[in-house]
Amino acid sequence: MKAMLPVFCRPLGYVILMLSLFIPFLLVMQGAVTDSNLLFYKECTKLLMMLGALMILLALTKHESPETDRIRVNAMRYAVFFTIIVIFGGMLYRVAVGDLISVDTSSFLTFLIMNIICLEYGIKKVTVDKLFKR
Numbered sequence: 001m002k003a004m005l006p007v008f009c010r011p012l013g014y015v016i017l018m019l020s021l022f023i024p025f026l027l028v029m030q031g032a033v034t035d036s037n038l039l040f041y042k043e044c045t046k047l048l049m050m051l052g053a054l055m056i057l058l059a060l061t062k063h064e065s066p067e068t069d070r071i072r073v074n075a076m077r078y079a080v081f082f083t084i085i086v087i088f089g090g091m092l093y094r095v096a097v098g099d100l101i102s103v104d105t106s107s108f109l110t111f112l113i114m115n116i117i118c119l120e121y122g123i124k125k126v127t128v129d130k131l132f133k134r
Contacts, residue, residue: 002069003058003059003060003061003064003068003069003072004058005055005058005059005060006059006060007059007060007061007062008059009055009056009058009059010055010056010059010060010061012055013051013052013053013054013055013056013059014052014056015052016048016049016051016052016055017048017049017052017053017056019048020045020048020049020052021049023045023048024041024042024045027041046106046109049109049112049113050108050109050112053109053112053113053115053116054112056116056119057072057112057115057116057119061123067126068123071119071122071123071126072119074118074122075115075118075119075121075122076115076118078114078118079111079112079114079115079117079118080111082114082118083107083110083111083114086110086114087107087110
């Protein structure tokens, strides 16, 4: 899987993720979030997180190589596997508890975050392997 965004989009994606984590708390403290607009802010936060995660996944790394492309593909495979486990586990939990009201609507966001974790792990693992093979 080839990267499509320039190198600077990777740290920018992390900045967007951090902002999307803290902005809802700041808005609640300001009193901007009410019962009538809670869903709007929740969905906007999810979209910001998805944007940041996609920027991280699709950005070039500093030392891009064909091995990095292979790491991206492997991260995608692992992320699909882990996401299915997480979503299935959540479904089993809701069935066991008998929770009919709550529904998990963030499975794509879960997939993206799992993908980022697997990608970062793969890149750091290759870096450490290269360091100790010298």
